[in-house]
Amino acid sequence: MTGFGGLLPRPVSVTPAPGVSTVDTVRHRDDAGLPAEGYRLEITPEAITLSASDAAGRFYGMETLRQLRGPSAFRAAGFASAEVPCGVVADHPRFSWRGCLLDVARNFRTKAEVLRFVDLLAAHKLNVLHFHLTDDQGWRVEIPGFPRLTSVGAWRHESMVGRHDGPERDGRPHGGFYTVDDLREIVAYAAERHITVVPEIDVPGHSQAAIAAYPELGGGEPVEVWTSWGINPRLLDPTESTVDFYRRVFDAVLEIFPSEVIAIGGDEVPGATERHAWFVDRVIEHLEARGRRALGWDEILDGKPATSAIIGSWRGEEAGVLAAAQGHDVVMCPEQHVYLDHRQSDHPDEPIPVGYLRTLADVYAYEPYPAEMPESARPRVLGAQAQVWTEHLDSVRRVDYAAFPRLCAFAEVVWSTGPRDFDEFSARLTESHLPRLDALGVEYRPLAGPHPWQTRPGVPGRPR
Template identity: 45%
Template sequence: MTIKKLFQLAAGCAILSFASCSDGGSSSTAPKASVSLIPLPARLTETPDSFLLDKQTVLVAASEADKQTAALFNEYFKSVSGFELKVQDSAAHNMIVFASMSAADKGLPETYRLKVDKDQVTIQGDDAAGTFYGMQTLIQLLPLQKASSYWIAGVDIFDQPRFSYRGLHLDVGRHFFPVDFIKKYIDLMAMHKMNTFHWHLTEDQGWRIEIKKYPRLQEVASRRKETMEGHYNDQKFDGKPYGGFYTQEQIKDVVAYATAHHVTVIPEIELPGHSLAALTAYPHLGCTGGPYQVGTKWGVYDDVYCAGNDSVFTFLQDVLDEVMILFPSKYIHIGGDESPKVRWEKCPKCQARMKTEGLKDEHALQSWFIQRIEKYLNSKDRQIIGWDEILEGGLAPNATVMSWRGIEGGIAAAKQHHDVIMTPGGYVYLDHYQSQGKNEPIAIGGFTPVSKVYSYEPVPEGLSAEEARYIKGAQGNVWTEYMKNSEHVEYMVYPRAIALAEVLWTPKEKKNYDGFLERLKTDLPRLEKKGVNYAKHVFEVRGEIQNDNKGGVQVKLDSKLDGGKITYTTDSSAPTAQSPAYTTPIPVTQTGVVRAAVFQGDQQYGNGFQQAFVFHKAVGKIVTLAKPPHQNYNPGSPFALVNGIEGVKEFNDNQWTGYSGGTMEALIDLGDSTEINVLGLNTLGNKDQWIYPPKQVTFYLSKDGKHFTEAGQQKEIDGKGIIRVRERLKEMVKARYVKVVAQAVNKIPEGAPGEGSPAWLFVDEIIVQ
């Protein structure tokens, strides 16, 4: 069943002002859409008058920019109606006018006013972009069905963006995408008033932009011998050569298309790290001289541009010269992230550079490297953007920072009065999982549903009003290690990008998630009209695991699907429309699987909910932690340790309680004296990602919560994936309180990934039987 059919109340005949869906020309049969706009405008007033758009309606546009906007409207309108409208410099009546605001009405750049009355539609922009965005709003006021005339609801809208930078990123280094898809990506951005496309063009795994002065970038750096299959942890490869690059003519075409849609394209040329593909083509640019091989694994490579080699800067300046001809953007993104220093530490040229320049360490050398590139770009009237690692060793004077490792980098840069684009991984990385359904395509990890994207506030707390001015906006990032084709990209990006678009455009005080979901129901059919393979999780049944406040656990279900009926099972079988209807939270009283789905009639919508439970005597009981977990791995409550759910090995389900080094100590109150003969906990081993099982786990029991007796201890714990630590007591013991103390590996051993750093300790379900 398609989303269009499911939401026909929002897009079809049921919301028409009149009784018929005929495509005849009569005003009494013309369809009329509800006023449902994303992003929500700054000021919106609905009025009683409506405008009848028919085959005699004229598009009025005087300037060349307005004529271009009128042409884009006509292109869309013809795809819906089957006919186009005349474009003229003037008309007497029955017209849609594209024009500039009067001086008295002008506001911020990209501001527009849209007024619909019975005689005409008027779109006035502060600038050409404003008029364009007014046109996009007008499109959202049009019904989707084919007809020869349409009623447009009466509105008076004054609208302007909250943030000037509203971006989406796309990594084409890991997987390459054709020009037609890049244009579609830009078109979808513009549809929701996003204005910046960050094109990540170079990577360890592939160089994707033609540079005429260095042909081996196309011949060698654009191709790798094979690609990883499955997840990184599987370490499997497909054995198939892979490659591709954009010619300069193709890039000019994309930039022109973006410009027409008022989207700025910012190219990213990675330096000094993520440069293995370029080093493979030109080995003399590396510290060791090679030989190198274009990356076949995901992740970070030690080989980077040599900071002590002047030919590196000649190469990069030549590359940037050609890049700047192709991209007129104010900004050039230079990466600056994840650049290991191990080659520089042993490179005589790099060490000599540090001595000559009076640099204290390799971090300062990276700062010097980036500042040298910045000075060159500044001399060409361009500015740099870099990931927040460019803060390390000293920030380049005019740099803009993209804060991706949380919000701290953005705060630090804003306090130094540098412009900031917020891109924190936990909220706007669209390569994370968006559903906890069991049938999701493989992703890098994490869990970022639409609701979490929508909840994001780009201006961090703690900044003064002056400092907050440096937060220019935010960006959704799309890293494509696990996205092999454009359909997969669309699935990961939409509708999450729509949520971000409203975060960045709409005034903070007007944001409302439930209201957004209602408006999304009319927006999704527009995506379907454009052939977008968007994810449909947002209206599927959702489950919340709750403490029932009676010493137990229950499952609360809900769905935002209008007219949907939720049914469930507790025996692991798939629910049907005839399964028991959900009315109240479902108690968890035994080991098993709770499943649920939402139906319209006999048709199921979405993946459904499925959760396995391990029932034991501590489920739902009160837990106290001696110290809170790390902020990045905090399920939000110690309740996650006794909710009956075993976290998954991918640690993307918000179940694991994580510590960076140190000790986890948990105290469980069972509520009454309880017979116990097994104690345990689940932990995780994934040393490639710095996650180690605890070096020691000790269990204690108490009758009064004050005096504890050791009940058992486990050492030399090892393994990969989920490790179930269990201590079987010699005899049944009665106790009310259970204390569990798990000591982390404080220092990762030499030679292992992350050597010398504190190991991560992940603990999930604490078992009492």
């Protein structure tokens, strides 16, 4: 099996052997000595044996076997090869948190599209879907008792096109939301693929959709669901009644999502006061009382939250270093490295070029342990997370283009140990993995640049 690792992440240890196997049945063995989520796949002409210490390891071992059967094994139906090369693969992940954020608040993705995205995460051995469900531009989760959150907050009458400072809008209504049953289905579907869905209800900023539904949450002034992108100065009114409202919201969320971790946002709060930090602390305390842990973006460190709160270090790596030193667990997700909505080249055909220039090679070179982080603090790094914000990704085709193949590179970063060679990775990607994405129907960005139908001529961006 020389050169194995085509699907990515590449395995920890590969021992090739001569010959091929055409065995259809896989023998499963429990092996408590293997690491969590790890597996050992032994292939001989006579037998295929998969050993694992847990169900996740068995799942990942079967995913590796699917890789070995060739690209056709990734089609919904058809003609996968029965032949697989002989040898031994001993494999386990580097990090326990291998995540990807999908923003469905800015541009809604249907339930079927979310389930497809879950399948793509599972195929890359990622295990956390951070589900960004609420923002200024839309509220996407049904909350019993508060029907206006979806009847009003899930819909905006138009959207900004691209990124600019002018009044131009597309005049096209947009919206959608998930029922409680939809979300339970997504959670169960993800769990079958060993993916934890971490919901995010963003407070106290990024809340205009909620305020449009219930103006008292923002002080009483009527507003519409926001049609712009960017940082919104409109904030929740940090009163006891607003805290009570969100306690009920989070209780409803906890009934749907079994995840220990619940994301609460906390980012981009212009003009924040001590009262807003107090509001965030009350939410954290409420989740703790319910046996859960809050995940907040790194701005919440300014309010010195309880150390039970996990910090998503997004504005850079410095906050992750600081949070770990203060006793917080950390998920590394710096915008300078792993924001997949940011532009992939400076070519004029690059659609809606926003943010930093981050190529496939840049993502592959990312190291989740900051150089400034002392060795003693490294155990606080749970892992890392790629971010797919969707202000400028208004269809599943645009999500595919932004996420892939850079998410493939990220998957290898958070799974594999040891040195990384981009040329070697690029060869595996081109020869083995892009055909799998083709079989899966993923409309990824070609390495040479966008197809003509993937461009967006005349739509302004905002490069950094």
